Amino acid sequence: MVRTHFLRTMSNIFYDPILLAASFAALAVSFVGFQQIKWRQRTRGYPLPPNGLSTLPFIGNLHHLSPKSPWLKLTEFKNHFGSDLLYFHGLGNSVVVLNTMEAITDLFDKRGNTYSHRPVFTVVGELMALGQSMPLLPYGTEWRAHRKLAHVALNQNAVKVYHSAQEDLAVLLSKALVDKPENFFSHVRLAAQRIVMTVTYGLPVETADNEYITKAEETMEMIGKATVPGAYLADILPFLKHLPSWIPFQREAAEGKEMIDSFVTKPYEHVKREMNTNNAKPSLTRHLLSIDQEEMENYEHRVKWTTGAMYGAGGETTYSTVLIFMMLMAMHPDIQTRIQAEVDAVVGCDRLPVISDRSDMPYVAAVIKEVMRWHPVLPMSIARQTAKDDVYNGYFIPAGTTVIPNVWAVSLEPCAKYDPKSFNPDRFLDPEAKVTDPTTYAFGFGRRICPGKFLAENSLFVLISNIAYAFNISPPVNGIVEPKFGENLVSYPEPFDIQIKPRSKQKVDLINARVQQCVV
Numbered sequence: 001m002v003r004t005h006f007l008r009t010m011s012n013i014f015y016d017p018i019l020l021a022a023s024f025a026a027l028a029v030s031f032v033g034f035q036q037i038k039w040r041q042r043t044r045g046y047p048l049p050p051n052g053l054s055t056l057p058f059i060g061n062l063h064h065l066s067p068k069s070p071w072l073k074l075t076e077f078k079n080h081f082g083s084d085l086l087y088f089h090g091l092g093n094s095v096v097v098l099n100t101m102e103a104i105t106d107l108f109d110k111r112g113n114t115y116s117h118r119p120v121f122t123v124v125g126e127l128m129a130l131g132q133s134m135p136l137l138p139y140g141t142e143w144r145a146h147r148k149l150a151h152v153a154l155n156q157n158a159v160k161v162y163h164s165a166q167e168d169l170a171v172l173l174s175k176a177l178v179d180k181p182e183n184f185f186s187h188v189r190l191a192a193q194r195i196v197m198t199v200t201y202g203l204p205v206e207t208a209d210n211e212y213i214t215k216a217e218e219t220m221e222m223i224g225k226a227t228v229p230g231a232y233l234a235d236i237l238p239f240l241k242h243l244p245s246w247i248p249f250q251r252e253a254a255e256g257k258e259m260i261d262s263f264v265t266k267p268y269e270h271v272k273r274e275m276n277t278n279n280a281k282p283s284l285t286r287h288l289l290s291i292d293q294e295e296m297e298n299y300e301h302r303v304k305w306t307t308g309a310m311y312g313a314g315g316e317t318t319y320s321t322v323l324i325f326m327m328l329m330a331m332h333p334d335i336q337t338r339i340q341a342e343v344d345a346v347v348g349c350d351r352l353p354v355i356s357d358r359s360d361m362p363y364v365a366a367v368i369k370e371v372m373r374w375h376p377v378l379p380m381s382i383a384r385q386t387a388k389d390d391v392y393n394g395y396f397i398p399a400g401t402t403v404i405p406n407v408w409a410v411s412l413e414p415c416a417k418y419d420p421k422s423f424n425p426d427r428f429l430d431p432e433a434k435v436t437d438p439t440t441y442a443f444g445f446g447r448r449i450c451p452g453k454f455l456a457e458n459s460l461f462v463l464i465s466n467i468a469y470a471f472n473i474s475p476p477v478n479g480i481v482e483p484k485f486g487e488n489l490v491s492y493p494e495p496f497d498i499q500i501k502p503r504s505k506q507k508v509d510l511i512n513a514r515v516q517q518c519v520v
């Protein structure tokens with residue numbers, strides 16, 4: 001009886017369009033209601049972070065995130081909305097931007113378990129297979145194993161072993177600048193890459209057109225473009241990764257995979273071959289491969305990808321910072337005179353600067369900090385992803401959210417005494433200025449802080465102090481230095497023109513004599 005009644009009601013519904021529509025509407029309302037209840041339970045009533053931006057159907061407000069120099073727009077939004085946190089959403093993605101050091105420290109440092117993952121980059125991470133490299137590995141066992149291997153070479157004590165190699169390479173840079181100052185761009189790149197190559201592989205690289213250097217640069221440029229959040233539509237809509245191989249981004253991905261594979265494999269195999277003939281120079285790769293392991297295959301995979309990560313991450317960040325320094329010296333002769341006076345006073349006339357001079361040169365330290373603040377080379381650091389739902393300052397942050405530390409905005413934080421846009425190292429020598437030290441944000445945060453920080457700081461010091469000691473840098477003949485920067489993850493200076501002249505014949509003689517003692 002009940003069954004007959006039910007069947008009759010159902011058939012009425014199907015034959016009556018009004019009843020049918022009303023039933024679908026009721027179903028939809030209950031579905032939405034159910035989702036809202038679930039959402040309220042999940043968020044415990046906390047709102048999503050503020051967002052005053054216009055939204056479009058489906059894509060939400062993601063269209064406000066530009067893949068080119070996104071830090072500029074994000075900082076404009078920060079200033080416009082005056083908010084510590086900004087929220088972007090659309091197509092199933094959520095992105096939170098952290099605009100202050102306080103918010104970054106609270107989440108990345110103090111809630112490391114939740115905020116130490118990386119977003120999944122479908123194209124560069126999965127299709128190009130860079131996801132097995134430390135910078136993109138998810139926070140967990142594999143990542144920890146890679147960090148441990150890198151720590152062997154990069155911890156604060158271990159980096160002392162490389163002082164003499166770094167000093168030699170700084171001298172060779174000075175020699176190259178004496179001989180062919182017009183090629184300063186490639187000399188600086190070579191010096192920074194050589195430091196990393198020496199530490200990781202012990203490979204001699206003598207010219208900027210060496211295959212390892214040129215391939216590294218091409219590969220890192222490609223990676224830099226691909227790791228800006230949202231660079232590929234497939235990063236936002238991961239199902240697109242299943243599209244056929246003739247689709248343009250799939251072809252790019254296949255080429256990228258090959259580039260990355262040869263980038264990490266070639267120098268590594270080179271060291272192995274040298275080890276077989278007992279010719280390998282001391283390096284992290286040689287050291288790690290000399291340790292017997294039970295599970296050699298997996299271990300070798302880790303060594304290869306850890307050294308590959310260092311090789312990739314260590315060069316361009318360092319040379320970009322040194323090149324920005326040179327650009328700024330041409331623009332600020334008064335600051336150049338002060339830095340030269342300090343280096344001269346400490347070093348004297350009989351030798352070149354060395355890493356142990358670092359603690360005696362507070363003005364050089366302030367200049368390096370100001371260079372890193374004036375243009376942080378990773379203006380949005382490297383994004384993170386939340387491992388679980390979280391609540392911060394009364395706002396709900398869903399699990400799986402991409403979290404971007406807006407380092408650019410932090411570097412521009414207002415200061416009563418100093419204009420954040422001007423280049424003035426005094427802000428770091430003035431206790432009243434209370435400016436955040438850029439070494440606390442330029443190298444990243446918490447558990448994923450740059451493992452190469454100690455090596456990089458020594459490289460920056462020794463390269464910059466040697467340049468300041470030996471050269472006068474001035475604007476080009478037309479008098480104009482034009483600061484222009486790349487728009488990708490690592491924002492390096494675009495080629496610019498400056499004049500570089502030795503400060504005296506005596507300094508050139510010192511460089512020539514010291515070059516004879518170089519052993520790298």
Ligand code: HEM
Binds near residue numbers: 447451
């Ligand atoms: C001026 C030079 C450098 C700067 C400004 C810099 C900056 C950074 C930043 C901002 C991060 C992201 C950290 C985070 O997510 O919080 C990072 C990660 C990393 N850096 Fe550096 N870096 C420099 C030099 C180096 C050097 C010399 C090496 C190695 C020889 C290196 C290796 C790495 C690696 C492997 C990662 C990934 C860490 C991870 O995901 O756990 N970096 N770096």
